Amino acid sequence: MKLQTKIVFTSTLLIFILLVVANSSVYFIFKKTMTDNAIERLQVESKNIVEGLKPASNPASNPATLLRAYLPPNGMVRILPPKGKPLLIVIRDQTELNTLPYSYKSFEQTTVENFGNHLYAVSHSPIIWTNGDVVSLEVTEPLEDVEDSLQILKFILFVASLVILIPTILGGRVLSQVILRPIKSLIQTMEEIQASRTFKKIKRDTKSNDELDKMANTFNNMMDLLEENYKKQEQFVSDASHELKTPLTVVESYANMLKRWGMKRPDILEEAIEAIHSEAIRMKQLTEQMLLLAKGDEQWEMHIEEVDISLVCSDTAKHLQFAFKRTISIDVQTNNPIIRADEKKVKQLLYILVDNAIKYSEKSIDITITRRASSLFIAIRDYGIGIPKENLAHVYERFFRVDKARTRETGGTGLGLPIATRIVAAHNGKIHMDSEEGQGTTVTIELPL
Numbered sequence: 001m002k003l004q005t006k007i008v009f010t011s012t013l014l015i016f017i018l019l020v021v022a023n024s025s026v027y028f029i030f031k032k033t034m035t036d037n038a039i040e041r042l043q044v045e046s047k048n049i050v051e052g053l054k055p056a057s058n059p060a061s062n063p064a065t066l067l068r069a070y071l072p073p074n075g076m077v078r079i080l081p082p083k084g085k086p087l088l089i090v091i092r093d094q095t096e097l098n099t100l101p102y103s104y105k106s107f108e109q110t111t112v113e114n115f116g117n118h119l120y121a122v123s124h125s126p127i128i129w130t131n132g133d134v135v136s137l138e139v140t141e142p143l144e145d146v147e148d149s150l151q152i153l154k155f156i157l158f159v160a161s162l163v164i165l166i167p168t169i170l171g172g173r174v175l176s177q178v179i180l181r182p183i184k185s186l187i188q189t190m191e192e193i194q195a196s197r198t199f200k201k202i203k204r205d206t207k208s209n210d211e212l213d214k215m216a217n218t219f220n221n222m223m224d225l226l227e228e229n230y231k232k233q234e235q236f237v238s239d240a241s242h243e244l245k246t247p248l249t250v251v252e253s254y255a256n257m258l259k260r261w262g263m264k265r266p267d268i269l270e271e272a273i274e275a276i277h278s279e280a281i282r283m284k285q286l287t288e289q290m291l292l293l294a295k296g297d298e299q300w301e302m303h304i305e306e307v308d309i310s311l312v313c314s315d316t317a318k319h320l321q322f323a324f325k326r327t328i329s330i331d332v333q334t335n336n337p338i339i340r341a342d343e344k345k346v347k348q349l350l351y352i353l354v355d356n357a358i359k360y361s362e363k364s365i366d367i368t369i370t371r372r373a374s375s376l377f378i379a380i381r382d383y384g385i386g387i388p389k390e391n392l393a394h395v396y397e398r399f400f401r402v403d404k405a406r407t408r409e410t411g412g413t414g415l416g417l418p419i420a421t422r423i424v425a426a427h428n429g430k431i432h433m434d435s436e437e438g439q440g441t442t443v444t445i446e447l448p449l
Contacts (some may be wrong), residue, residue, distance in 0.1 A: 003183070007176040015168045022342035023157040030153055034146045035112045038121045043110050045072055046123040046139045049204040053127060060264075063130065064090055075141040079129065080104045087135060097140060105136045112143065182212040186219060199227040250279045277352060302342045302426060309337040309346070309447075311378060313367050314432075316350040320358065326356065327364035334371035339449050341427050346447075349423045352416040353443050361440065371449075375429075378445040387435035395433065 005169045049070040053063065059376040066089040067077045076097040079425050091097055102113050105124035108260050113120050123139045185202050201220040255273035255296035291427050310332045317328035349377055360386025368379040385397060395417050424431045427447055 004173070004176040005178055007179065008172040011172040011175075012165065012169050019164060023161060027153060027157065031146075032151055034149060035119070035121075035143070038141070038143050038146060039110045039112065039123075042072075042121045042123045042141055043138060045070070045141075046110070046125050046137065049139065050078065050125050050127055050137060064088060064176060072139065072141045074144070075139065078098075078102060078138040078140070080138055081129075081133065082106075085131065097142070102138060103348040105119045105138075106134070108356075114208060119147055179212065182216050188218065189219075199223050199230070201378070220405045236318040244283060248279075248283070251276050302345070304340050305344060306338055307341045307343045307346060309339060309369055309378060311345065312347055313350060313369065313378070316347060316354060317367065319367075320351070320354055324358050326358055329364060329365065330365050331368045334369060334376070336371050337371065337376060339447050340374050341447065345423045345426065349378075349420050349445070352420045353380045353445075356416060357384070357441070357443075360384040374449050375446045376449055379442055380445075381440065386437040386439055386441055387394070387433075388437055389435075 049067065050064055052070050053237070063079075067088070071077055071090055071092065075094065076092075077088075077090040078086045080086050080102055086102065089098060100120065106126055108123075110121070110123040110126050113122050119142070121141045121143055124140075125137045126134055129135045182202065189200050189202050201223050254275045257268060258272045313330050317330055320326070321328050340446050340447045354365060354367070357380055361382035363383040365381075366381040368377075368381070370377045370379070422432055424445060424447070429445060429447040432444045432446075433441065434444070
């Protein structure tokens, strides 16, 4: 069953149930009121007849004449003995009343009975008859006016129910169309996405600020996010393919050279082996960096312990100074540069940032350690080429390089800073970069104590 059909059916069924309950209540309350009025009226008439019969102790008087004088319009009076047939029946023209069943009552009682699908008010009163026996005075009156009123009420309630149900059905269809319009648009958009393999959004002509509008807005935001991630993935695959293509081309070229002349010319053999070895190391480093970035933060193995940042910086500076023959100075401006962190990850972070400073600067490198409030700050300052302001926002993106020609010479892959950002985030820290072209770059790391 379609959702639109369910909405129309449910709303109509609910209104129908409410109408049945309301109409039944109105009908039975009206019927009870009318019959109670008829009972009260018949009780008064019965009392009048009983009072009129009391003086009839004179044998010469005729009870039938007295009863006819008190007979209700269209009614009937019967004198019922304890056993046997009625002693006296007084009736006008409606002879069918004589066929109604009867029963002797030794007490006063007025009820409404249903005989032959018709309503009758029947009253019983005990009296002393002319022969001294106690008999029951039965007064019967048909409630034709009540039946007519109930029939009119039924017709009115039926017409009123139709007048309510028909607009309810039409309103339910209109309401369901309004409610389902964004859902149908969502289904259509998803089918178009599936067919065309492209990212599309739901068209929103007006904003209603309801749940369906929020659903459409959420779907559009999700499409933006998926499209952005898809483009990043495409860019990542493209950049990774490009980065791996160059060393593979170099390896293939030198391998072909070895096939042709490698055994005959030792100089070419040495050059080819060195180039292949260098490119193999570069591909290995690139692959490891990409695998590291592909892991989620929750997959990283963190070994948290107390780490003396000054010792880690000194160790890192010592190794890089020896490897690159560069001066790296360390200025520790706090007496307690100790934090809880993963020492290997922090050392990797420092290697990435100091290595970048060395690659893009010919002068010395300064490392400053300070402490403020509940954080430790590590600032790495170089005096090199700097970074243009328009590129500062992109330096943390994968495979992004400011100077692509220079990066080829220095062996950069554009994955260092993204890895550094992940390491800082894993320690709940922050990283900030300030740079000016021709003046140098300062990278500041904030790690919580």
